[in-house]
Amino acid sequence: MPTAAIVSFRLGGGDGVSVEAAKWAGALRQLGLGVVTVAGAGTADRIVEGLAIGAPAGPDPSELGRALAAADVVVVENVCSLPLNRRAWEAMARALAGRPAILHHHDLPWQRARFAGCPPPPDDPAWRHITINEQSRRELAAHGIAAATLYNSFDPDPPPGRRERTRAALGIGPHERLLLQPTRALERKRIGAAVALAERLGATYWLLGPAEDGYGPELERVLAAAGCPLRRGRPPGATVADAYAACDAVALLSSWEGFGNPALESATHRRPLCIGPYPVAAELAAFGFEWFTEESAERMERWLAAPDGRLLDRNAAVARRHFDLADLPVRLGGVLRSLAAPGGSATPGR
Numbered sequence: 099m100p101t102a103a104i105v106s107f108r109l110g111g112g113d114g115v116s117v118e119a120a121k122w123a124g125a126l127r128q129l130g131l132g133v134v135t136v137a138g139a140g141t142a143d144r145i146v147e148g149l150a151i152g153a154p155a156g157p158d159p160s161e162l163g164r165a166l167a168a169a170d171v172v173v174v175e176n177v178c179s180l181p182l183n184r185r186a187w188e189a190m191a192r193a194l195a196g197r198p199a200i201l202h203h204h205d206l207p208w209q210r211a212r213f214a215g216c217p218p219p220p221d222d223p224a225w226r227h228i229t230i231n232e233q234s235r236r237e238l239a240a241h242g243i244a245a246a247t248l249y250n251s252f253d254p255d256p257p258p259g260r261r262e263r264t265r266a267a268l269g270i271g272p273h274e275r276l277l278l279q280p281t282r283a284l285e286r287k288r289i290g291a292a293v294a295l296a297e298r299l300g301a302t303y304w305l306l307g308p309a310e311d312g313y314g315p316e317l318e319r320v321l322a323a324a325g326c327p328l329r330r331g332r333p334p335g336a337t338v339a340d341a342y343a344a345c346d347a348v349a350l351l352s353s354w355e356g357f358g359n360p361a362l363e364s365a366t367h368r369r370p371l372c373i374g375p376y377p378v379a380a381e382l383a384a385f386g387f388e389w390f391t392e393e394s395a396e397r398m399e400r401w402l403a404a405p406d407g408r409l410l411d412r413n414a415a416v417a418r419r420h421f422d423l424a425d426l427p428v429r430l431g432g433v434l435r436s437l438a439a440p441g442g443s444a445t446p447g448r
Contacts, residue, residue: 101132103169110141119175125426136165149186156185172199179203191220198437199225204356231378251426252362254418259343267333275301278345282307283317290320292349302327342367365413386416
């Protein structure tokens with residue numbers, strides 16, 4: 099049985115890279131490949147500590163080589179995309195030279211201010227580059243790197259969550275509004291804007307994920323000044339599906355997202371979304387989603403007072419038509435076939 103290795107800084111968490119890597123692992127197994135996961139932190143079949151974000155030293159070449167030795171193809175999840183660990187970036191490029199590999203780019207250096215001067219990802223004739231949006235594909239092309247877009251995929255029929263149980267665990271009454279931000283807390287997530295939206299809607303603000311990248315002190319300052327009730331984290335045993343079921347609306351007011359999974363999750367879980375100004379949001383909206391913005395918050399408030407199910411039906415249908423997880427094996431299979439055809443190009447995933 100051919101084997102694919104999926105490699106990332108970390109795996110098994112709730113961040114977008116980990117979530118999408120798990121979906122790719124499932125699709126690869128459906129295509130008949132064995133899958134081994136390799137990461138610097140989190141949950142993986144093989145932990146190579148030098149791959150982790152902030153590792154004091156890069157991965158030992160021998161250890162990395164052993165972790166990848168049995169793989170017929172290696173899927174690199176962002177390790178060679180964002181220089182969060184520059185030694186890991188360089189070690190991966192050396193280890194994969196001339197080997198079949200898929201570089202799955204969730205972000206690119208110049209899309210983050212602190213990495214604006216960094217070079218583009220490495221390239222090799224044996225590799226295929228996959229982006230999760232068209233903007234990144236075009237930007238790689240401007241650097242002379244050919245790529246294809248394969249959008250993130252989602253289950254159009256997610257498991258139903260436990261609304262009453264989760265709201266009771268949060269101490270939210272049946273007639274209180276609950277605004278969910280199902281993300282980690284980072285500067286680019288614009289926590290303050292989401293809190294302001296909750297204040298306007300007369301809602302309790304619920305932040306699902308933790309602070310990262312040193313944002314903790316600023317998060318505490320923002321939340322201390324909030325003029326609305328607050329909730330943080332998941333109650334014991336609660337799932338992401340429970341969180342969507344419990345809320346009345348979703349906020350994703352980021353200034354930048356490589357994709358922004360809550361944009362699609364809100365559609366599949368049938369919740370209205372207020373979306374921020376990040377560029378890829380406009381790319382996704384072009385598929386036909388109907389979302390609210392900060393500028394249309396008053397319209398969102400009216401919708402919550404008298405919900406119209408047609409908006410939810412429309413968004414769920416668009417998600418099913420264009421982003422169905424069941425289509426991922428076929429799309430990923432096209433990428434694998436291109437690896438077996440020297441000089442070929444990966445098939446776009448739209």
